Amino acid sequence: MLVEEAILGRRSVKVFDSRPVPRSLIEQCLSLAIWAPNHKLTEPWRFSVVTGEARAELSHRVHQDLKASDPPISWAVLEAASLKHHRKIHSAPVIIVVYALQDDDSLRSRENYAATAAAIENLLLAAHSLELGAIWRTGSIFEGRHVREFLHSPPRSLFVGAVYLGYSAQRDTPRRRTEAQSHTYWVPVSDTAPD
Numbered sequence: 001m002l003v004e005e006a007i008l009g010r011r012s013v014k015v016f017d018s019r020p021v022p023r024s025l026i027e028q029c030l031s032l033a034i035w036a037p038n039h040k041l042t043e044p045w046r047f048s049v050v051t052g053e054a055r056a057e058l059s060h061r062v063h064q065d066l067k068a069s070d071p072p073i074s075w076a077v078l079e080a081a082s083l084k085h086h087r088k089i090h091s092a093p094v095i096i097v098v099y100a101l102q103d104d105d106s107l108r109s110r111e112n113y114a115a116t117a118a119a120i121e122n123l124l125l126a127a128h129s130l131e132l133g134a135i136w137r138t139g140s141i142f143e144g145r146h147v148r149e150f151l152h153s154p155p156r157s158l159f160v161g162a163v164y165l166g167y168s169a170q171r172d173t174p175r176r177r178t179e180a181q182s183h184t185y186w187v188p189v190s191d192t193a194p195d
Protein backbone atom coordinates (compact mmCIF):
# COMPACT_ATOMS: atom_id res chain seq x y z
CA MET A 1 0.00 0.00 0.00
CA LEU A 2 1.32 3.44 -0.89
CA VAL A 3 1.92 5.83 1.99
CA GLU A 4 -0.57 8.32 0.56
CA GLU A 5 -3.20 5.62 0.18
CA ALA A 6 -2.62 4.45 3.76
CA ILE A 7 -2.80 7.95 5.23
CA LEU A 8 -5.91 8.94 3.32
CA GLY A 9 -7.59 5.56 3.71
CA ARG A 10 -7.09 5.24 7.48
CA ARG A 11 -10.00 6.46 9.55
CA SER A 12 -10.77 5.86 13.20
CA VAL A 13 -12.92 2.79 13.76
CA LYS A 14 -15.07 2.41 16.88
CA VAL A 15 -17.18 -0.59 15.98
CA PHE A 16 -15.57 -4.01 15.67
CA ASP A 17 -16.86 -7.48 15.03
CA SER A 18 -16.08 -10.27 17.50
CA ARG A 19 -13.36 -11.99 15.45
CA PRO A 20 -10.12 -12.25 17.41
CA VAL A 21 -7.04 -10.73 15.80
CA PRO A 22 -4.20 -13.23 15.22
CA ARG A 23 -1.23 -12.52 17.47
CA SER A 24 1.05 -12.42 14.41
CA LEU A 25 -0.87 -9.39 13.06
CA ILE A 26 -0.62 -7.58 16.39
CA GLU A 27 3.11 -8.29 16.42
CA GLN A 28 3.42 -6.99 12.87
CA CYS A 29 1.73 -3.71 13.87
CA LEU A 30 4.08 -3.34 16.85
CA SER A 31 7.15 -4.15 14.79
CA LEU A 32 6.24 -1.30 12.42
CA ALA A 33 5.30 1.10 15.22
CA ILE A 34 8.83 1.07 16.63
CA TRP A 35 10.35 2.51 13.46
CA ALA A 36 9.11 5.95 14.47
CA PRO A 37 11.78 8.62 14.74
CA ASN A 38 13.13 9.04 18.28
CA HIS A 39 15.80 11.46 19.40
CA LYS A 40 18.97 9.87 20.87
CA LEU A 41 17.39 6.54 20.09
CA THR A 42 15.73 6.42 23.48
CA GLU A 43 13.05 4.04 22.12
CA PRO A 44 10.72 5.44 24.77
CA TRP A 45 7.54 3.50 23.86
CA ARG A 46 6.18 0.75 26.07
CA PHE A 47 3.23 -1.32 24.89
CA SER A 48 0.84 -3.44 26.94
CA VAL A 49 -1.37 -5.71 24.86
CA VAL A 50 -4.73 -6.71 26.32
CA THR A 51 -6.76 -9.37 24.55
CA GLY A 52 -9.56 -11.86 25.25
CA GLU A 53 -10.24 -12.63 28.90
CA ALA A 54 -7.60 -10.16 30.06
CA ARG A 55 -10.10 -7.45 29.17
CA ALA A 56 -12.34 -8.60 32.05
CA GLU A 57 -9.46 -8.17 34.52
CA LEU A 58 -8.67 -4.75 33.01
CA SER A 59 -12.27 -3.76 33.53
CA HIS A 60 -12.07 -4.99 37.15
CA ARG A 61 -8.91 -2.92 37.72
CA VAL A 62 -10.66 0.16 36.33
CA HIS A 63 -13.45 -0.47 38.83
CA GLN A 64 -10.88 -0.70 41.66
CA ASP A 65 -9.28 2.58 40.61
CA LEU A 66 -12.64 4.32 40.41
CA LYS A 67 -13.50 2.98 43.87
CA ALA A 68 -10.26 4.50 45.18
CA SER A 69 -11.11 7.93 43.67
CA ASP A 70 -10.09 10.91 45.73
CA PRO A 71 -12.42 12.64 46.45
CA PRO A 72 -14.64 9.55 46.64
CA ILE A 73 -17.48 9.09 44.19
CA SER A 74 -20.96 7.87 45.03
CA TRP A 75 -21.97 4.24 44.55
CA ALA A 76 -24.30 5.21 41.68
CA VAL A 77 -21.57 7.15 39.84
CA LEU A 78 -19.11 4.30 40.43
CA GLU A 79 -21.50 1.71 39.00
CA ALA A 80 -22.41 3.82 35.97
CA ALA A 81 -18.78 4.66 35.17
CA SER A 82 -17.65 1.05 35.65
CA LEU A 83 -20.34 -0.20 33.29
CA LYS A 84 -19.46 2.42 30.67
CA HIS A 85 -15.77 1.46 30.80
CA HIS A 86 -16.56 -2.27 30.84
CA ARG A 87 -18.53 -1.86 27.61
CA LYS A 88 -15.84 0.24 25.99
CA ILE A 89 -13.08 -2.18 26.97
CA HIS A 90 -15.09 -5.07 25.51
CA SER A 91 -15.91 -3.15 22.32
CA ALA A 92 -12.65 -4.25 20.69
CA PRO A 93 -10.88 -7.64 20.73
CA VAL A 94 -7.51 -5.97 21.33
CA ILE A 95 -6.38 -2.92 23.27
CA ILE A 96 -2.77 -1.82 23.00
CA VAL A 97 -2.00 0.63 25.79
CA VAL A 98 0.98 2.83 25.08
CA TYR A 99 3.16 4.65 27.60
CA ALA A 100 6.19 6.89 27.05
CA LEU A 101 9.22 6.72 29.34
CA GLN A 102 9.98 9.93 31.19
CA ASP A 103 13.35 11.42 32.05
CA ASP A 104 14.81 13.89 34.58
CA ASP A 105 15.38 16.17 31.61
CA SER A 106 12.05 17.80 30.70
CA LEU A 107 13.04 18.33 27.06
CA ARG A 108 13.94 14.64 26.74
CA SER A 109 10.60 13.74 28.34
CA ARG A 110 8.73 15.85 25.78
CA GLU A 111 10.71 14.28 22.97
CA ASN A 112 9.92 10.83 24.32
CA TYR A 113 6.23 11.68 24.40
CA ALA A 114 6.37 13.00 20.83
CA ALA A 115 8.25 9.95 19.57
CA THR A 116 5.71 7.66 21.21
CA ALA A 117 2.87 9.57 19.57
CA ALA A 118 4.61 9.03 16.23
CA ALA A 119 4.85 5.32 17.03
CA ILE A 120 1.10 5.23 17.63
CA GLU A 121 0.45 6.79 14.23
CA ASN A 122 2.72 4.15 12.69
CA LEU A 123 0.71 1.52 14.52
CA LEU A 124 -2.58 2.90 13.18
CA LEU A 125 -1.27 2.99 9.62
CA ALA A 126 0.16 -0.51 9.95
CA ALA A 127 -3.19 -1.79 11.22
CA HIS A 128 -4.97 -0.14 8.31
CA SER A 129 -2.57 -1.68 5.80
CA LEU A 130 -3.30 -5.10 7.35
CA GLU A 131 -7.05 -4.49 6.89
CA LEU A 132 -7.64 -3.97 10.58
CA GLY A 133 -9.60 -1.10 12.08
CA ALA A 134 -8.26 0.95 14.97
CA ILE A 135 -8.83 4.03 17.05
CA TRP A 136 -6.51 6.01 19.34
CA ARG A 137 -8.30 6.78 22.57
CA THR A 138 -7.23 8.61 25.69
CA GLY A 139 -8.81 8.76 29.14
CA SER A 140 -7.74 8.64 32.75
CA ILE A 141 -8.60 4.95 33.21
CA PHE A 142 -5.12 3.99 32.02
CA GLU A 143 -3.44 6.13 34.66
CA GLY A 144 -4.83 4.51 37.81
CA ARG A 145 -2.59 2.49 40.13
CA HIS A 146 -4.45 -0.82 39.80
CA VAL A 147 -4.59 -0.59 36.01
CA ARG A 148 -0.93 0.42 35.71
CA GLU A 149 0.11 -2.50 37.91
CA PHE A 150 -1.89 -4.91 35.80
CA LEU A 151 -0.42 -3.53 32.56
CA HIS A 152 3.14 -3.51 33.93
CA SER A 153 3.54 0.09 32.86
CA PRO A 154 6.93 1.46 33.93
CA PRO A 155 6.69 3.69 37.04
CA ARG A 156 8.21 6.68 35.25
CA SER A 157 6.06 6.75 32.19
CA LEU A 158 3.23 8.82 30.79
CA PHE A 159 0.12 7.34 29.25
CA VAL A 160 -0.04 8.42 25.59
CA GLY A 161 -2.90 6.44 24.14
CA ALA A 162 -4.84 3.21 23.97
CA VAL A 163 -5.23 1.74 20.51
CA TYR A 164 -8.46 -0.25 20.22
CA LEU A 165 -7.92 -2.74 17.43
CA GLY A 166 -9.99 -5.30 15.55
CA TYR A 167 -11.88 -6.05 12.38
CA SER A 168 -14.07 -3.13 11.47
CA ALA A 169 -17.82 -3.53 11.55
CA GLN A 170 -18.36 0.14 10.81
CA ARG A 171 -19.54 1.79 7.66
CA ASP A 172 -16.95 4.25 6.39
CA THR A 173 -17.45 7.65 7.92
CA PRO A 174 -15.70 10.27 5.82
CA ARG A 175 -14.02 12.89 8.00
CA ARG A 176 -13.20 16.45 7.27
CA ARG A 177 -9.90 18.30 7.36
CA THR A 178 -9.22 21.93 6.69
CA GLU A 179 -6.74 22.17 3.84
CA ALA A 180 -3.14 22.54 5.03
CA GLN A 181 -2.87 25.92 3.34
CA SER A 182 -5.17 27.50 5.97
CA HIS A 183 -2.81 26.45 8.75
CA THR A 184 0.44 27.26 7.02
CA TYR A 185 2.55 30.38 6.88
CA TRP A 186 5.09 30.50 4.08
CA VAL A 187 7.89 32.75 5.23
CA PRO A 188 8.63 35.16 2.37
CA VAL A 189 11.97 34.36 0.81
CA SER A 190 12.97 38.03 0.80
CA ASP A 191 12.68 38.15 4.65
CA THR A 192 15.13 35.33 5.11
CA ALA A 193 17.75 36.32 2.58
CA PRO A 194 21.05 37.35 4.21
CA ASP A 195 22.00 41.05 3.93
Ligand SMILES: Cc1cc2nc3c(=O)[nH]c(=O)nc-3n(C[C@H](O)[C@H](O)[C@H](O)COP(=O)(O)O)c2cc1C
Pocket residue numbers: 010011012013135136137138139161175
Ligand atom coordinates in the same frame (compact mmCIF):
# COMPACT_ATOMS: atom_id res chain seq x y z
C1 LIG B 1 -4.38 12.10 21.27
C2 LIG B 1 -5.69 11.58 20.71
C3 LIG B 1 -6.67 11.20 21.58
C4 LIG B 1 -7.89 10.70 21.10
N1 LIG B 1 -8.84 10.29 21.99
C5 LIG B 1 -10.01 9.84 21.56
C6 LIG B 1 -10.99 9.38 22.48
O1 LIG B 1 -10.75 9.36 23.70
N2 LIG B 1 -12.17 8.95 21.99
C7 LIG B 1 -12.43 8.93 20.65
O2 LIG B 1 -13.54 8.56 20.26
N3 LIG B 1 -11.51 9.31 19.74
C8 LIG B 1 -10.30 9.75 20.16
N4 LIG B 1 -9.33 10.11 19.25
C9 LIG B 1 -9.57 9.91 17.82
C10 LIG B 1 -10.09 11.18 17.16
O3 LIG B 1 -11.39 11.43 17.60
C11 LIG B 1 -10.05 10.98 15.63
O4 LIG B 1 -8.71 10.82 15.21
C12 LIG B 1 -10.69 12.19 14.92
O5 LIG B 1 -12.08 12.17 15.09
C13 LIG B 1 -10.38 12.20 13.42
O6 LIG B 1 -10.85 11.04 12.83
P1 LIG B 1 -9.91 10.11 11.94
O7 LIG B 1 -8.90 9.47 12.87
O8 LIG B 1 -10.83 9.08 11.35
O9 LIG B 1 -9.26 10.96 10.91
C14 LIG B 1 -8.11 10.60 19.69
C15 LIG B 1 -7.09 10.98 18.82
C16 LIG B 1 -5.89 11.46 19.31
C17 LIG B 1 -4.78 11.84 18.36
